[in-house]
Amino acid sequence: MADAASSTRRPRAAIILAAGHGTRMKSSMSKVLHAVGGRSMLEWSIALAQSLGCERIVVVTGAHNPDAKAKAEAILGPGTTALQDPPMGTGHAVRCAQAAMADFEGDAIVLYADTPLIASNTAAAVFGALDAGASVGVLGFVARDPGAYGRLIETPDGMLDAIVEAKEATPDQLAVKLCNSGVLAAPSSLLFELLADVRNDNAKGEYYLTDVVSLARARGLGARAVHATEDEVLGVNSRVELAEAEASFQARRRREAMVAGVTLVDPGSVFFCHDTELGNDVIVEPHVVFGPGVTVESGARVRAFCHLEGCVVRAGAVLGPYARIRPGSDVGAGAHIGNFVELKNTTMGPGAKANHLTYLGDATVGAKANIGAGTVTCNYDGYFKSRTVIGEGAFIGSDTMLVAPVTIGAGANTGSGSTITRDVPDGALAVERGELRVVDGGATRYRARKQAQKDAARKDPS
Numbered sequence: 001m002a003d004a005a006s007s008t009r010r011p012r013a014a015i016i017l018a019a020g021h022g023t024r025m026k027s028s029m030s031k032v033l034h035a036v037g038g039r040s041m042l043e044w045s046i047a048l049a050q051s052l053g054c055e056r057i058v059v060v061t062g063a064h065n066p067d068a069k070a071k072a073e074a075i076l077g078p079g080t081t082a083l084q085d086p087p088m089g090t091g092h093a094v095r096c097a098q099a100a101m102a103d104f105e106g107d108a109i110v111l112y113a114d115t116p117l118i119a120s121n122t123a124a125a126v127f128g129a130l131d132a133g134a135s136v137g138v139l140g141f142v143a144r145d146p147g148a149y150g151r152l153i154e155t156p157d158g159m160l161d162a163i164v165e166a167k168e169a170t171p172d173q174l175a176v177k178l179c180n181s182g183v184l185a186a187p188s189s190l191l192f193e194l195l196a197d198v199r200n201d202n203a204k205g206e207y208y209l210t211d212v213v214s215l216a217r218a219r220g221l222g223a224r225a226v227h228a229t230e231d232e233v234l235g236v237n238s239r240v241e242l243a244e245a246e247a248s249f250q251a252r253r254r255r256e257a258m259v260a261g262v263t264l265v266d267p268g269s270v271f272f273c274h275d276t277e278l279g280n281d282v283i284v285e286p287h288v289v290f291g292p293g294v295t296v297e298s299g300a301r302v303r304a305f306c307h308l309e310g311c312v313v314r315a316g317a318v319l320g321p322y323a324r325i326r327p328g329s330d331v332g333a334g335a336h337i338g339n340f341v342e343l344k345n346t347t348m349g350p351g352a353k354a355n356h357l358t359y360l361g362d363a364t365v366g367a368k369a370n371i372g373a374g375t376v377t378c379n380y381d382g383y384f385k386s387r388t389v390i391g392e393g394a395f396i397g398s399d400t401m402l403v404a405p406v407t408i409g410a411g412a413n414t415g416s417g418s419t420i421t422r423d424v425p426d427g428a429l430a431v432e433r434g435e436l437r438v439v440d441g442g443a444t445r446y447r448a449r450k451q452a453q454k455d456a457a458r459k460d461p462s
Contacts, residue, residue: 012108012109013054045115060082063085091206117249132224135223137184138181146177159222195212277294289307293327297333308324325337330348335352336352336355352366352370364387371390375402391426400418409423
């Protein structure tokens, strides 16, 4: 049920600017499609808009980045993008979304597809400035090194008077450390009215979105800045800044995990994805990587050098060290997956064990089954993949090849070194081995013959 505030607030929209050329990335892929925390920066900005309750989201792309347009429409649907061609500044970019916003009545926020780390509550505070009576809300931050950032110039009573670009600023204005993130909100109709009055008579010859603040003030309208941390508003323009954004994301997620009751033995060596979910009392040892789509339930232990993706690890399970859990896998409560074991699209029942050097692909393993070292489910014939089913309490001897499709019954055993090509009934023992032959002196004669051949080759290299 919606709370009272959400039921009475004005409708919200987001205009996401994604038309930058990103030349410093030196990439054939659009800058905004590069990932932070396993999710493209464009997806981060769309997810932020959705978390704010925006019922209209328009992504502004350029003629040079059709891949960004395709990605946005794959997420939001056709007709949710607008084209900026040629690019003439941030104000011009927002105006390019005007047709897509023509029938929208409510508040609009301008977000940036290369700024992936803004928290939902921070962006909500920009809308909150409008709810509190301001006509324009702006997201600012105190910069350690203000440099080329635009400055937020406030009045003595705390209202925002203007945003001044660094190249246009006076020495006194350059001394201000409160800087502009670029994020701005206003009633949609007012935003486009003000943008119509923006001119490009500035050092860059561009139409600045930031001019809407002084234009609003000239009309006697109020503007107010809200604050973010500098790390939140980090913009990504190069691979170096992409790495900085990743480091910032990882530091935040590690801290959140530990505050929530997760033990990270060596936090700096553990890498999270945007959707990683860890229960309390999970223990994560060093050098673990979580790919997309991982849930680890309470009390599980992920030992060193594991890689997990698209899987669920149930309560009390133990992984690794050096285990790889691939998409579609479900590791049951109390199950053990040991060193150099790989699972793919495999369900391990409660208490099942595969402790060494094993590949289980497209398999269902019953509760308390024991999988010996060197076991392989031979799931792919070059054309199709087939499933292996191993019943509860079964014991699979070391170096067993299970040629799918095949079922090993509950409580059944396979002998070490067997290749199993037919179903094994419950409680049965299956052994498949060739006859052992022992040839007396055979090894000695073989080595003598080979040594003679090698000596002859040295004497006559031709």
